[in-house]
Amino acid sequence: MKYFFLVISLALLSFFFYKGLEKDPSIIPSNLIKKEIPDFKLNKTKLFPFFEKSDLLESKDLKMVNFFASWCPPCKIEHPNLIKLSEKFPIYGIAKKDSDNKIYNWLKKSGNPFKAIGLDNDGSASINWGVYGLPETFLISGDGKILYKHVGPITKKDLSKIFKILARE
Amino acid sequence: MKLFITIFFLIFNADLSKSVEPDEILENTELEEIAREIGRNLRCLVCQNEDIENSNADIAKDLRLLVRKKLTEGESKKEIISFVHSRYGDFVLFSPPFRYDTLGLWIFPLIFFIYLSYLFFRRRD
Amino acid sequence: MVAEFGIYFLILTLVFSSFGFLQPILSNINKNILLFSQEKLSVLIFTFTLLSFFCLAYSFIISDFSLNVVVNNSNTQLPIIYKITGVWGNHEGSILLWLLVMTFFGFLFSIQNIKNKDIKIKTLYVQNTLIFLIGLFIVLTSNPFERSFPPEIEGSDLNPLLQDPGLIIHPPLLYLGYVGFSIVYSISLAVLLFKIKKDDFVNVLRPWVFASWTFLTLGIGLGSWWAYYELGWGGFWFWDPVENASLLPWLTASALLHTILISSKRKLLLKWTLLLSIITFTLSLLGTFLVRSGVLISVHAFANDPSRGLFILLLLLLVTGAGLFFYIKSGSFFPKKNNINLISKEGAISLNNIFMLTLSFTILLGTVYPLFSGVIFNTKISVGAPFFNSILAPIIFPLVIGMIFGPFLKWGNDDFFNLINRLKVLLFIFFIVALFVWYLNFGGPILSIIFFIFSSWIVTSSLFEFTKFISLKPKLTFKKVPLKNLSQLTAHIGIGLLIIGATGTSILKKEKIQFQDPNQIISISKFDVKFMGVNNVEGPNYISEMGEFKIYQNGEYIKSLYPERRFYNSSDQITTEAAIYSTIFGDLYIAIGDKNSLNDSQSWTTRIWFNPFTLWIWIGVFLLSLGGALSLIKTLRIKN
Structure with a gap:
């Protein structure tokens, strides 16, 4: 009986630790999945079309919201993939603590995947969306619900993951 | 992927010394005290196990400012914490919510204590 | 080559x-x-x-x-x-x-x-x-x-x-502690595995327990000291998984220290001693696993590699499994002696064990719980300082009460009213001490007053017991004072001072954060801190912004402090070097931040803390390890 207890508890413990080894502790799941998109307020840019929450709710197609900044190096890594994605559905960009000119210069050079861009100057929109780093990307369904959140740059591997989710919808 | 995340965290983790900045502090010392209390209960999401009061990361600063803004607008400690909780999930709370999946945190020590006391002081005749 | x-x-x-x-x-x-x-x-x-x-x-x-x-x-x-x-x-x-x-x-x-x-x-x-x-x-x-x-x-x-100088000796000391318990484990497993039915194993075990515990205490204390002055937050304990991992074996080893007293004197709890020995080393290994496998998020990030994690996990499983298996297998090969009475020295030590282990178990649970709940419930929770602080208090109080009265209890069986009767004088002194402490801290936070009263009771009761012991033997010279009493005295007083220091530093700390102009004076506690400006200083492999502060007390110049921010050339990293002026009443702790970028003024962000009684933490840790060292000397002396 005692041996049984010992074996079971050790097996359980090692199972947990083993499972723990597989997980990456730095990835934090979003608390907004399957919920409606949160309220947020953005500032207008001078050079790009603007959008608000109502714009995201109006169009009944899939869309993406991408949090980025021209000063964020990983954002540049995902940029070509964003452009590829923008051929499939509209991407709305939220630039965190950034300026018109810097965004313009960057997008002029490397292409503009965004249908519209808003500025999040004080970071409050980012907090409302539960964003904790840049870049972060949300996939939003036709009825305005958040389907999927991606943290960090979207790589080629991640593209296929996103297309899989699209196929399901 | 892991590499990218590491790089991305490194950028935000260069300087440990920065925490609450002088221009963030509220004039009202009572509210500031509450803000600290809230801050100590919120975890910086990109750091290694630091609360937002003691963290230099961008997100920690934004959260500190948000907490103070909401406090001056008259929101209570409970409301603010539950707002941040609703956005970032359980991970952001340093003291876990009392729930079915966290019950063990309080129950197991109690069971352990009772069993141990029994082991030591039971009567063997 | x-x-x-x-x-x-x-x-x-x-x-x-x-x-x-x-x-x-x-x-x-x-x-x-x-x-x-x-x-x-x-x-x-x-x-x-x-x-x-x-x-x-x-x-x-x-x-x-x-x-x-x-x-x-x-x-x-x-x-x-x-x-x-x-x-x-x-x-x-x-x-x-x-x-x-x-x-x-x-x-x-x-x-x-x-x-x-x-x-x-x-x-x-x-x-x-x-x-x-x-x-x-x-x-x-x-x-x-x-x-x-x-x-x-x-x-x-x-x-x-x-x-950093602190990091030169912190890891070796910590390892002397952690790994010292490998011998303790080996002795215990050998006794169980080869069924060595002689209870003199306790005497073989003792010096190694004391030695390892002493090193572990010093190692943890040094790590905490390093965090205090290097991280620039003015705190000394952050409940980081790595800190917790070092505390776990320390707690079980502290329980073991006390149990060994019973098992060598009364031949009680012999198997329990073996079990504690095994658990202590197991926890040392578990700490290693948690730190080096990357399963938890911690300040001490080592390069993580899952294959290493897997190997340590197997090692952990083998060491724990073997220990517990042979523990169970050995059955009851020591005769079960008589029962333990709550009001007796054994009872007090048992209570010490129960609470120490409950504390250790709870900290372990809190540390790994996020991992478990992630696997079982697929949730991602955090367990941090607020949780640990809240469970610490209810466990600390009974421990402290046991510490105060335990030493006065008799072996075997004692009587509660008899004890009260014997300690009339001490209880009266306690009353006076409590009033005095309360008066000194009048209006302060209740929690800090309670902690101060309890810790000063620990100190007074230890001194009381010691003087009573001395007065019973008038011919005793200092050299002949039994080391056992001396080690208990120093260690317990150490704990008392540690609690005072920890309470002051965490509950009563004062803080001033501001943009400080050159020649501007900031007053904190009894000190006036005058900012003199910032110089760029070049170190061997870094450039530093070194602030100069002049400290005055009652208008009198005391000394200058030079906190730094260092910019390391080759890694682009920045570190803070806080400058600290320590007195027995508290530390003046200064850290310097950025230059004010808003206007073209010469002001800098300065963070000035007054941390009451922080020095007492380090004195407490020193006395604790001194107590351990005295016990070690004593056990070695018996041998010869």
């Missing part, structure tokens, strides 16, 4: 330590086979590990950038002392240091004069097997002598946070 020797010596260590388990297996087949005596083996193993360690240290000193560890953790600009400490500022080197300490303890044990030869040989079987396992771990997953190809010209840097 030297690196090749290093790995060669490591393999020799591996070969010789394998006789730890080969010998008993072979002699089971044929009794006449004796390949090596275990004592001689231990000497050889230690020598080869030491040589291997020297090879690595040499590679660091000459900056041999053909080695991966050197490239990643050293740099030509690095001062020589940090080149050497860089050896253990990384995973591979520190685990080699771990092995070195383990073989060192094996060596010490092998030359110790132990009457019971049976225990000695069999303990060395286990110890050498453990050495073999750790050695295998190094060779297979963490080889420090791995070449980088092609060789680099310049290394990246040693993490600047680790370029």
